[in-house]
Amino acid sequence: MRTLLNILWLVLAGFWLALSYVIAGIVCCVLIITIPFGIASFRIAGFALWPFGRTTVPRRDAGTASLIGNVIWIIVAGWWLALGHLVTGALLCLTIIGIPFGIANFKLIPVSLAPLGREIVVNGRSAF
Known part of the structure; x- marks a missing residue:
């Protein structure tokens, strides 16, 4: 079932969403000082x-730099990304078929709001 949902997600929304995160990551990597945000954007794109x-789970070794970076990220981009996932998820949950995709959008909110200091895991083990 998980594979079927992932394929439907990929076709309906995942490709375009991931592509937008990749483009944001490329822009962040071109601007040298924002490379950590670019790497985080690539991680979000994969998710x-x-x-x-x-x-996603918090990393135990994340320190003060991740906290400062997340504050900057929230101010610059995180709040509108999270708001977009919230609105899209709520709209998708209006239909029975869209509920799993709405939940997937809700899962993207924490990582889009504060991507630094988070790790993506698969069934309790590290994905990367």
């Missing part, structure tokens, strides 16, 4: 491409 069966 947005194939979200079912994976989740």
Whole structure:
């Protein structure tokens, strides 16, 4: 079931969502000082491409730099990304068929709001 949901997600929304995160990551990597945000955007792109069966957890070794980076990220981009996932998820949950895709959008909110200091895991083990 997870594979079917991932394929439907990929076709309906995941490809375009991941592509937008990749483009944002490229822009962040071109601007040298924002490379950590670019790497985080690439990580979010992978999660947005194939979200079912994976989740995010806080990294235990994340320090003060991740906290400062997340504050900057929230101010610059995180709040509108999270708001977009929230609105899209709520709209998708209006239909029975869209509920799993709405939940997938809700799963993307924490990582889009504060991507630094988070790790993507598959069934309790590290995905990357």
